Amino acid sequence: MAEDKRGGGDDGDAGGRWPTVRGRHAAAARATSRDVARAAGVSQATVSLVMGGKWRGRVSEPTAEAVRAAARELDYRPNLAARNLRLGRTRTALLVVPALTNEFFAGVYTGAARVAAEHGVGVVLYPSPEGTGPARDPFASARATLDGVIASSMAADALSDLREGGLPLVMLDSDPDRTDAVATVNLDIADGMRQVTEHLLALGHRSFAHIAADIDSWTFRVRARALADAVRATAGAAVVRTEPAAMTVAAGLRAAERALTGPGPRPTALICDDDILAAGACKAARRLGLRVPEEVSVTGFDDLSLATAVEPELTTVRLPAEAVGAAGMRALVAVLDGQPATTTTVPVELVTRGTSGPHDDAARPGGQTRRGARREASVG
Amino acid sequence: MAEDKRGGGDDGDAGGRWPTVRGRHAAAARATSRDVARAAGVSQATVSLVMGGKWRGRVSEPTAEAVRAAARELDYRPNLAARNLRLGRTRTALLVVPALTNEFFAGVYTGAARVAAEHGVGVVLYPSPEGTGPARDPFASARATLDGVIASSMAADALSDLREGGLPLVMLDSDPDRTDAVATVNLDIADGMRQVTEHLLALGHRSFAHIAADIDSWTFRVRARALADAVRATAGAAVVRTEPAAMTVAAGLRAAERALTGPGPRPTALICDDDILAAGACKAARRLGLRVPEEVSVTGFDDLSLATAVEPELTTVRLPAEAVGAAGMRALVAVLDGQPATTTTVPVELVTRGTSGPHDDAARPGGQTRRGARREASVG
DNA sequence: CGACGCTAGTTATACGTAAAACCGGGATAG
DNA sequence: CTATCCCGGTTTTACGTATAACTAGCGTCG
Numbered sequence: 001m002a003e004d005k006r007g008g009g010d011d012g013d014a015g016g017r018w019p020t021v022r023g024r025h026a027a028a029a030r031a032t033s034r035d036v037a038r039a040a041g042v043s044q045a046t047v048s049l050v051m052g053g054k055w056r057g058r059v060s061e062p063t064a065e066a067v068r069a070a071a072r073e074l075d076y077r078p079n080l081a082a083r084n085l086r087l088g089r090t091r092t093a094l095l096v097v098p099a100l101t102n103e104f105f106a107g108v109y110t111g112a113a114r115v116a117a118e119h120g121v122g123v124v125l126y127p128s129p130e131g132t133g134p135a136r137d138p139f140a141s142a143r144a145t146l147d148g149v150i151a152s153s154m155a156a157d158a159l160s161d162l163r164e165g166g167l168p169l170v171m172l173d174s175d176p177d178r179t180d181a182v183a184t185v186n187l188d189i190a191d192g193m194r195q196v197t198e199h200l201l202a203l204g205h206r207s208f209a210h211i212a213a214d215i216d217s218w219t220f221r222v223r224a225r226a227l228a229d230a231v232r233a234t235a236g237a238a239v240v241r242t243e244p245a246a247m248t249v250a251a252g253l254r255a256a257e258r259a260l261t262g263p264g265p266r267p268t269a270l271i272c273d274d275d276i277l278a279a280g281a282c283k284a285a286r287r288l289g290l291r292v293p294e295e296v297s298v299t300g301f302d303d304l305s306l307a308t309a310v311e312p313e314l315t316t317v318r319l320p321a322e323a324v325g326a327a328g329m330r331a332l333v334a335v336l337d338g339q340p341a342t343t344t345t346v347p348v349e350l351v352t353r354g355t356s357g358p359h360d361d362a363a364r365p366g367g368q369t370r371r372g373a374r375r376e377a378s379v380g
Numbered sequence: 381m382a383e384d385k386r387g388g389g390d391d392g393d394a395g396g397r398w399p400t401v402r403g404r405h406a407a408a409a410r411a412t413s414r415d416v417a418r419a420a421g422v423s424q425a426t427v428s429l430v431m432g433g434k435w436r437g438r439v440s441e442p443t444a445e446a447v448r449a450a451a452r453e454l455d456y457r458p459n460l461a462a463r464n465l466r467l468g469r470t471r472t473a474l475l476v477v478p479a480l481t482n483e484f485f486a487g488v489y490t491g492a493a494r495v496a497a498e499h500g501v502g503v504v505l506y507p508s509p510e511g512t513g514p515a516r517d518p519f520a521s522a523r524a525t526l527d528g529v530i531a532s533s534m535a536a537d538a539l540s541d542l543r544e545g546g547l548p549l550v551m552l553d554s555d556p557d558r559t560d561a562v563a564t565v566n567l568d569i570a571d572g573m574r575q576v577t578e579h580l581l582a583l584g585h586r587s588f589a590h591i592a593a594d595i596d597s598w599t600f601r602v603r604a605r606a607l608a609d610a611v612r613a614t615a616g617a618a619v620v621r622t623e624p625a626a627m628t629v630a631a632g633l634r635a636a637e638r639a640l641t642g643p644g645p646r647p648t649a650l651i652c653d654d655d656i657l658a659a660g661a662c663k664a665a666r667r668l669g670l671r672v673p674e675e676v677s678v679t680g681f682d683d684l685s686l687a688t689a690v691e692p693e694l695t696t697v698r699l700p701a702e703a704v705g706a707a708g709m710r711a712l713v714a715v716l717d718g719q720p721a722t723t724t725t726v727p728v729e730l731v732t733r734g735t736s737g738p739h740d741d742a743a744r745p746g747g748q749t750r751r752g753a754r755r756e757a758s759v760g
Numbered sequence: 761c762g763a764c765g766c767t768a769g770t771t772a773t774a775c776g777t778a779a780a781a782c783c784g785g786g787a788t789a790g
Numbered sequence: 791c792t793a794t795c796c797c798g799g800t801t802t803t804a805c806g807t808a809t810a811a812c813t814a815g816c817g818t819c820g
Contacts, residue, residue, distance in 0.1 A: 082806035106480035462776035
């Protein structure tokens with residue numbers, strides 16, 4: 001029974017089910033579906049049917065149970081490489097994130113993994129290598145190992161490889177008019193920045209500095225634009241300075257120092273693109289002898305754990321990272337199942353904490369009511 | 381020429397190289413090595429030899445170039461699932477980390493990825509799911525998709541699955557007398573904690589509190605033991621309180637509050653198992669009106685970016701995360717190549733910053749010279 | 761009573777690659 | 791002059807799985 005099709009020798013002889021351990025380190029050879037079939041006295045096809053769960057009406061219950069028992073006995077695990085080859089798909093998605101340290105993406109992963117698990121999909125993570133990483137080839141031939149990709153727009157350097165892979169691509173927080181993505185999940189970043197700005201405007205601030213991430217990504221372009229729009233809507237308000245900074249505390253500190261000591265009226269509020277930068281900005285203010293928030297307000301973005309680690313705690317915009325990851329994975333699973341992809345926008349929420357306060361006009365004379373008073377009003 | 385072995389119909393006919401697009405979303409079918417062979421006028425085996433780089437002395441240069449040209453033309457990428465099945469290995473390693481947010485593991489990944497790239501090995505990341513995650517099955521059948529695993533001892537809940545996978549396992553920062561790991565990479569945690577303690581002892585501190593991570597992991601057990609050993613070596617010194625805390629700023633804050641306000645002599649130094657806890661401890665001290673480091677010293681562990689985000693900046697122990705990841709990957713690659721595995725210990729380094737200072741005995745009377753004076757000396 | 765359908769399987773095949781085994785012909789050594 | 795070796799390939803096979811196609815036996819219905 002089913003003893004043909006094998007070269008011979010290695011097969012029917014007793015005296016050792018695992019004739020040769022081919023592995024380099026003495027690892028036991030895994031049982032295959034054929035081994036299970038032999039042990040259960042059925043054909044390999046039957047094993048495949050039973051293990052695949054498609055045996056209803058095809059295999060009798062006693063036989064199925066015998067197969068399951070044999071599988072258990074031999075500790076059978078289907079060989080994924082073979083299955084992937086046979087099926088031409090893997091039910092595995094790749095999540096591409098810009099940097100592991102970014103807490104936001106940890107949340108994205110969590111949300112994506114949850115939804116993936118609900119649909120029997122696996123997730124592997126690929127942190128975009130810093131600079132021109134050599135580890136790019138996951139994409140080069142990834143097609144056989146992956147069914148789809150979810151990528152953050154911040155992982156810019158990996159995107160060209162992604163495109164070439166020919167895999168369905170869900171973009172997170174990306175330019176909506178990309179044509180190569182099958183779906184896009186966007187955070188309502190513009191609304192978040194608008195809320196921050198209006199919050200500060202309501203506190204009486206009119207003179208702002210923007211501590212901006214120096215990353216060329218859609219999400220940061222949107223922040224800058226939304227800030228400009230919100231400020232423009234209020235007469236007498238202005239962004240008096242924009243200082244770019246790398247995404248570190250030290251860079252945020254230096255940028256804020258520049259913003260606070262440069263020529264022209266000193267801004268009363270520092271709007272930062274990220275909590276990391278905001279933490280640096282707070283340090284800079286204190287280093288200059290300015291109290292936060294009494295003399296200068298600072299706002300962050302993202303609501304990382306850092307936001308409550310510093311003192312005072314940061315006023316910031318909470319991004320529901322898990323919702324983003326979940327929506328991304330839902331979109332990808334839909335595409336994988338042949339359904340039309342949907343583009344989602346996830347709302348964000350202003351979190352008011354200790355670094356933003358009312359601006360007391362009397363505290364310090366400055367040119368924040370007259371728009372043209374920028375020159376000649378140096379406070380430095 | 382090599383036109384047999386195919387069912388028929390789909391094969392030799394002209395009029396469309398991609399007869400049916402089987403993919404659900406209109407994706408172009410990938411060219412296979414057979415397609416390349418046909419285009420180059422050679423056999424599939426020749427294509428495999430050329431693409432595999434093993435053609436020296438087997439294929440003439442003109443033929444090889446023709447194959448390469450055809451491959452380029454058709455945008456050929458080898459099907460990884462087929463290759464994995466054929467070779468029985470994948471040259472892919474899995475890195476299991478406890479949590480994505482932990483910056484330390486981002487460094488571990490970076491180091492591991494660098495070494496992996498040097499050896500043509502890919503790395504995928506698996507963050508151990510929080511709690512009883514459902515996404516565990518990557519290990520269940522991972523054998524066909526992975527060649528080896530590098531796991532942090534903190535990813536405790538995933539370890540049982542890992543063991544079952546039968547894959548070579550390199551443990552990071554784990555109990556050295558594990559028998560199921562082929563290699564272990566340890567940080568000299570004990571030395572780090574010894575350095576911290578001796579630093580504080582040299583500053584005059586004698587009464588310590590240990591803000592301890594509430595995770596049952598080798599690394600934290602070692603920290604507690606090394607702290608106890610170092611303190612015991614100095615007459616008159618004692619750990620007057622040990623407060624466990626989850627790994628969050630808020631939990632660190634509460635634990636430090638308990639440590640500073642409990643009965644008995646108030647400790648003059650808070651030794652924290654992690655920078656996160658140390659940040660919370662600093663907040664607690666300030667909240668109680670105690671200046672850091674003048675009235676209470678605080679030390680962290682790990683040297684995360686958080687350490688320089690807070691003020692004052694944290695005295696802490698720098699863990700060379702990249703070196704750990706690199707050593708782990710080196711050990712795994714060695715095992716994969718059949719070489720004996722080596723166990724490594726990576727040194728750590730004390731970083732003295734702003735949260736540790738000399739203890740001025742006069743600043744505050746307390747029972748830190750007499751060991752038995754714990755009772756009746758409440759400072760509350 | 762024969763065709764039919766259902767049950768419970770089996771046999772055969774394909775997925776795409778790597779590599780072992782084979783092979784024709786020219787150069788070369790004995 | 792012939793046996794051998796090397797060059798430059800080709801043919802063939804196997805990896806382990808999923809599934810389409812087939813089949814033997816049996817009850818059933820027209």
